[in-house]
Amino acid sequence: MSRLKYWNRIFKAYVLGKTSHLSFWHGIPAANEKMKTDELGQYYMPFHYKADYLDYYDDNGIPMLDYQGHVGLQYNPIAIAQWGLGNYNLWCDTKEQERYDNFIKSAEWLVDNLEQNQADLWVWMHHFDWEYRDTLKSPWYSALSQGQGISLLVRAWDTTKNKKYFEAVQRAVFSFYNDVNNGGVVYTDEDGNKWFEEAIVNPPTHILNGFLWATWGIYDLWLVTGDNKVKNLFDLATNTLSLNMQIFDCGYWSLYEQSGTKMKMLASPFYHSLHIVQLQVMNRLTGKDIFIDYANHWTKYLNSNINKYRAVVYKSIFKLFYY
Numbered sequence: 001m002s003r004l005k006y007w008n009r010i011f012k013a014y015v016l017g018k019t020s021h022l023s024f025w026h027g028i029p030a031a032n033e034k035m036k037t038d039e040l041g042q043y044y045m046p047f048h049y050k051a052d053y054l055d056y057y058d059d060n061g062i063p064m065l066d067y068q069g070h071v072g073l074q075y076n077p078i079a080i081a082q083w084g085l086g087n088y089n090l091w092c093d094t095k096e097q098e099r100y101d102n103f104i105k106s107a108e109w110l111v112d113n114l115e116q117n118q119a120d121l122w123v124w125m126h127h128f129d130w131e132y133r134d135t136l137k138s139p140w141y142s143a144l145s146q147g148q149g150i151s152l153l154v155r156a157w158d159t160t161k162n163k164k165y166f167e168a169v170q171r172a173v174f175s176f177y178n179d180v181n182n183g184g185v186v187y188t189d190e191d192g193n194k195w196f197e198e199a200i201v202n203p204p205t206h207i208l209n210g211f212l213w214a215t216w217g218i219y220d221l222w223l224v225t226g227d228n229k230v231k232n233l234f235d236l237a238t239n240t241l242s243l244n245m246q247i248f249d250c251g252y253w254s255l256y257e258q259s260g261t262k263m264k265m266l267a268s269p270f271y272h273s274l275h276i277v278q279l280q281v282m283n284r285l286t287g288k289d290i291f292i293d294y295a296n297h298w299t300k301y302l303n304s305n306i307n308k309y310r311a312v313v314y315k316s317i318f319k320l321f322y323y
Contacts, residue, residue: 021065024053024079026270029277032089037284040158040223042092043085043151044216044281051086062109077113077124080106081148088155107156110149111168117141119183122171124149131323133259134201143185143196144210146175147217154220173221176233193240205257208248209271211241212278219285242290253311254298261322266315272302
């Protein structure tokens with residue numbers, strides 16, 4: 001029954017092309033050329049197409065995503081943070097009041113919807129089941145939503161000096177100092193590497209794009225506080241990534257995650273392109289050549305029609321058998 005529900009939802013979104021969450025997520029990834037690395041500024045990706053999301057909003061002007069099928073219309077804290085960051089970037093460029101208002105709306109929603117999990121840590125919950133390798137049961141939380149929420153709220157605090165935004169950040173960041181077994185979002189592997197987990201499952205999957213975006217939230221917090229403990233957390237994550245980039249390279253394409261399934265889960269063309277952009281940004285933030293080397297290497301994969309075709313076919317087969 002769960003597979004039937006999954007395929008009903010996927011068919012409507014991917015095959016029939018009905019209005020769905022994909023209209024929010026799947027733009028063209030790009031690095032923000034106006035980013036700063038030594039002080040807080042515009043977010044590292046423009047997110048302009050996210051700021052201009054046209055589909056569903058609630059009565060307060062907060063975006064909602066339609067996942068189709070049994071999931072339906074839902075708030076997604078990651079999407080709300082990214083929508084707010086896109087509006088923040090556009091406000092920095094244009095000073096339009098509507099952009100500022102949208103940015104603050106997202107900050108207010110994030111403050112109001114920060115809640116405690118089973119370990120009394122403050123997180124942004126997703127209040128819907130999500131089909132994954134192991135179904136994520138409502139309510140579930142994520143290093144990705146934690147990191148994106150922090151990136152939005154530190155900019156709200158920096159812009160307004162309203163302490164409630166920074167207080168929310170101080171609550172949310174504790175999830176990064178706690179293991180997944182203790183209600184946090186960090187998994188420590190047998191080599192001592194620290195992974196920020198987008199999906200908290202056992203065994204962990206180390207979703208690459210979620211780890212990278214979560215890491216930027218920690219970097220943003222360090223920029224506004226100068227806290228050595230926060231910088232150490234960022235350095236630990238950077239070290240994990242630099243030591244493990246090779247496990248996300250299948251020889252002709254990047255992997256979305258370490259799925260632990262017989263077939264490896266390749267990235268879709270969108271997520272492969274996103275990985276490249278994220279690694280370009282990581283090179284800017286850290287100065288580590290390994291990130292730009294992999295970005296360039298994966299760009300060569302992307303520019304090969306044979307590799308792209310091979311990846312799309314493989315990915316389609318994967319989804320038939322898994323998720």
